[in-house]
Amino acid sequence: MPAPQHKPTDEQQNAIDLFTGGRNTVIDALAGSGKTSTLQMIAHQAGRRRGLYAAFNKAIALDAGRKFQGTTVTAKTVHSLAFAQFGAPMRDRLGNKRPVQWSEKARILGINDRYLLPPDHGSLTGAVSRQQLVGMATNTVKAYMQSTAEHITGDLVELIPSLAGLKEKYEVQLRETVAAFAERYWDDLTRPDGQLRYDHGAYFKQFALSRPTLPYDFIMLDEAQDSDPLTVQIISEQTSAQVVTVGDAYQSIYGWRGATNAMDSFNGDHAALTLSFRFGDQIADYANRWLDLLGGHLRLRGMPGFKSSVWRTEKRVPEAILTRTNAGAIWEIVRCQDESLSTGIAGESKAKEIRDLARAAVDLQERGATDHPELSAFNTWPDAVEYAQSDEGEDLRPLVDVIEKYTARKVVRAVEACVPTENAEVTVSTAHVSKGLEWIQVRIAEDFHPPRQKKGVVQPMPSEEARLAYVASTRAQRHLDPRGFEWLDEYLASGGWVEGNPGGASAAPVVSGETVHVGEVTTSAAAPHAH
Known part of the structure; x- marks a missing residue:
């Protein structure tokens, strides 16, 4: 693939210069700030040096393989390297799924x-x-x-x-x-x-214990903030290769599955990408509120000339609705289809999760039992309804509400009637799945909630929840409907804060940083592309 069709911004050029100088480089790349195009620019400066683009998952590796065609960079997951050495010889045992x-x-x-x-x-x-x-x-x-x-x-x-x-x-x-x-x-x-x-975790651990030397002259680790400890160890120990890590510490949202906010784990000279190619100042300003609450040292800047807006609206059909939970996604799917809107679910595995949850609700209602982890604790549907009305059950409440309104069978039919996202008028996505995606108009669903008080005392917001809100707030290109976060001002006014940053932010709007000129950007202002 040819080099990106615009001259590098000053920030991108700084990252390129650090790389060509031979130094390990850590690139802090805020949402939509062109990290992929920056890595492509770096790859085109590598000459004949062999490079590895270490991807977060197989889908990203396949996509990156296309983007780095014409360069010396090979795109793979670190797990695939481990599989070749330790997993392949155990293929027979790996395929044995018998419990x-x-x-x-x-x-x-x-x-x-x-x-x-x-x-x-x-x-x-x-x-x-x-x-x-x-x-x-x-x-x-x-x-x-x-x-x-x-x-x-x-x-x-x-x-x-x-x-x-x-x-x-x-x-x-x-x-x-x-x-x-x-x-x-x-x-x-x-x-x-x-x-x-035998499972995938076993061969990956064996690979890490072997202290591998990867056969590359330089390594680019994308989405570094979500790296698990073993990946951090493997990449950090590549002393014979130049390492470029890129990511956004404030998009670290997978702590529940073992990932850590790993950006600080890598040594190197720092570069920052703060100019968003995705949206204009208004959305950048809104996202900066979350960065402020998180105590971030960087602030997003909107692309000059890009118009964007942030307000609640009923007049526009959003291209995407982002939810906090699977239960919230089911509510939005049924509601959209009730309005005769064709609906898709972002993420193939997530679509299966949501279908399984809907079917589990039918099992609980009709058989009084299900082995689905979100509902297996209940012996009857009324037990689930009662739990959903408690403070502890608020994540389950959207599912209970939609089933009580429409019946479980209708909910299952609605979920099974979803179409591929490319054919949908509205895409429903959990905020976790939305990471890395973008849409013209985005609505934040109302299953996001402030922390519950304990004995009347305001509690801090978990930092991962604030990072998830930042991710969700940066998916829109043109319009963001932030209704799911309308409680934020009241929460802050009552003394709320994000854990790890007790100084917090005021409820006042955050103003973007300095205006910059971007030389010869050929990305269309009318229809910006993913970077």
């Missing part, structure tokens, strides 16, 4: 009896069952595979809640016992003739 029952695991691990505690143990229970020992050993191996630890130790063991209060000396002994079982588990996993279920 191993806890009793069979106990036999393999040599857990032949329960673990008895001394009479003065101090905990809620005096014994740990074989099944509980198997569970703790399994979870310890999972923790080990996600960590950078060289060896399995008692520090990785998470004790079951019933052991709360266990005296320290007995806790240490139990942790050592569980760690020993976990070592047997790991030993079985890594043997070709092992009996336990």
